[in-house]
Amino acid sequence: MQLKFEHFAATSLMGSEESPPRNNGELKFARDWEGLAFGMALALAKKGHYEWEDFRQELIASIDEWESKHDRDDPSWDYYQRWQIALERLAIESELIDEAELEKRTAEIINCKHDEK
């Protein structure tokens, strides 16, 4: 009996604080980049670049970090921001990318966006 990886990965996040936001049984992405971050995290594990459990632990750590500095009902809480931080840390730890090039590319994208305005 085979369980699809996507199914397994989503199941492992349910029932605790690391569960993703959802609406009527479907994943809820408020912004485009949330879906992109979600999909990348799953895809990299599916392709064997890291274990899904490693991502889950990284996400839990990222959420804990926020909670140690904020109240639980702080309006600045943002699930996918924690997800994004966990994802890039793991991508760096797994040596898929290095931090300097990520910083550089981020700056390029931000500047390019600003130029368009």
Next chain:
Amino acid sequence: MTKYDGFNYDRDREIYSAARVRALESLLIEKGIISGETVDKVLNYFETEMGPFNGAKIVAKAWTDPKFKAQLLKDCNAAVSNIGLPVGMSGAEGEHMKVVENTAEVHNIVICTLCSCYPWPTLGLPPYWFKDPTFRARAAREPRAVLTEFGVDLPAETTISLWDSSAQIRWFVLPKRPEGTEGMSEEELAALVTPEAMMGVALVPSPSAA
């Protein structure tokens, strides 16, 4: 209204997060680690293969096709595999699915005492309260009160049955077809069905009441 530009934290943070994610994607694509389609494929699974739209389709078909309904209640998996739903539906998670029908006499609620037994391919991702031990305990002890809190008021003579999903059997509820839906197509009917209705904690509202 005065426009206040002094505080741009959220907007800046927003631009920054979006840029970080896109930067990561572009680097991974550049290095050949993922392709432009990789992420879409993953998301597509959640959007088209596994989700409450599958359950809604089954319900709408059962409402309009008495033969299908009879088969569904008798052997859910056989019925589902006949209507062209994705393979996953009758695979790992759908394998032991059983359907219970809501009628004027009986209202069914599905709970789950263990965590892994929600029929995802049919109902989608479970709502946060589904795994809450308080919900499970209260649904078992005082189902009528719990239903009232969900906005479902049943006539006193309706019996409430509780179905505990397990690794062996995953239950789902065939809700009552609402009034005022005569002549609606399967597609239109499916759009009325919510995951909550297929768990038995909501009724499918009549479209005229909306």
